[in-house]
Amino acid sequence: MSTTSPLPEVDVAVCQVALAVGDPDGNLARGLAAAEDAARRGARIVVLPELLRSGYVFVSAQEAEDLAEPADGPTAAAFTDLARRYDLVVAVGFAELDADRSLRNSALLLDGSGIRTVYRKAHLWDGEKDVFVPGDELPEVVATPWGRLALAVCYDLGFVEWMRLIGLAGADLVCAPTNWPGPPRGEGRPMEVVHVQAAASANRMFVAACDRTGAERGVTWVGGSAVVGPDGRPFVEAPAGAGEHVLLARCRLGLAREKSTSARNGVHADRRPELYAGLLTR
């Protein structure tokens, strides 16, 4: 434990569930049941997949809109109630119909007091581009009793600039609802998890990525849920073919405050921003 960060340990859960587009009540119930299972096992931070209630594989923007909800809709209401009962912080993805009637691929961070922040996915994958308007704000960093939390959604994790910015903003733990489409996993760790490892290690922060499982309209999912520590090592990760799976990892998020990697090195201190200026923004 870092002497500068006497934050308590906390069990972080990722709830890898199977979902079905067009069954919002069933999806929400499945997510709530998995989160309650995690809470009963002691988790206090619970991460659920991207687009939990709506499902993912929309046939049209209209279908997505029909399944969308405002930030303070049924997903927020149900998980806030659960969070209040179990003293949780919950991260969950949802299809947002925002105040301008734009559709967003969003995520909520909430606790028993209600919504703490809403984040809108900034990097859209494939057919999402037909449905959603990308966000253009960095996720907020939210203080909790266990450390500072931020959200990211799925494909965002592959953008090293975005993860670096979240790290520089002071996140101890990035809660990342995902839907990683993919064929059945081959040998070794999925590349999606390798990106999570590198993002965690490059910024000495924790990342909890919650994927989904099952099939939806012919699309299958990697099922690569994992909680990765600031050294880039997974504490827990879903094995191939695990199906529905609730994974818990005991984390001391304060360890993310220690950015040093040697007496003379730090992952942020050793950056050379003067060399990056004007180049990365082209």
Added chain:
Amino acid sequence: MSTTSPLPEVDVAVCQVALAVGDPDGNLARGLAAAEDAARRGARIVVLPELLRSGYVFVSAQEAEDLAEPADGPTAAAFTDLARRYDLVVAVGFAELDADRSLRNSALLLDGSGIRTVYRKAHLWDGEKDVFVPGDELPEVVATPWGRLALAVCYDLGFVEWMRLIGLAGADLVCAPTNWPGPPRGEGRPMEVVHVQAAASANRMFVAACDRTGAERGVTWVGGSAVVGPDGRPFVEAPAGAGEHVLLARCRLGLAREKSTSARNGVHADRRPELYAGLLTR
């Protein structure tokens, strides 16, 4: 093979050798022997470790200076001769005493015609800060018959901004001499290789990282040499405890010209530089 990039296949070698600080002749001979072994086995691009001739664990800046050489010194002369005989492109690290008498942790890219480019490590590790002046130029991208090559050195690989910039500059293959200090490897892939995987995948480019082995003044090395493809998967990687090891990987570097990851996505096209502006350069 990408229809837009009819570049031929090439065998890329990484020559993981043991070195000893203060034995420049022995170190150079060891590197040359390993490179010649690789060439005889068919390699045409050969990568050697960081600071090959000098060794790494200097007791003082004076010792480093005594072991340093100009860019056109003995390392360049010996490898240019080898490159001419075997039609090679060679990447090799060396301790550079530059025209201003600054010490640099540098790398050469050369072929039978001589030096193609010199790159000076921009991110210095630990005690290197007492010895070397960091470089402040992005590596050049050099055209070869097999594709476009760029250099990076060791700790540079952990800076996602730097690897992104090299990718955006059009490198098909990053040749990375390294000296990864570390305790004996534990379970699984070393984190250094995970960073190489993520850098390769995030930019859809090849990365050939050549580490060293053995011990030097009590410092041991990860021995994590690997050639990684644009999907982030290692073609070859040194197993734990491999010791000296010459690894070859057949690569079609033109595949790095294909940055798409779906019909609608590309690793560079999907960046949101307007969102990164002003943030990553702080």
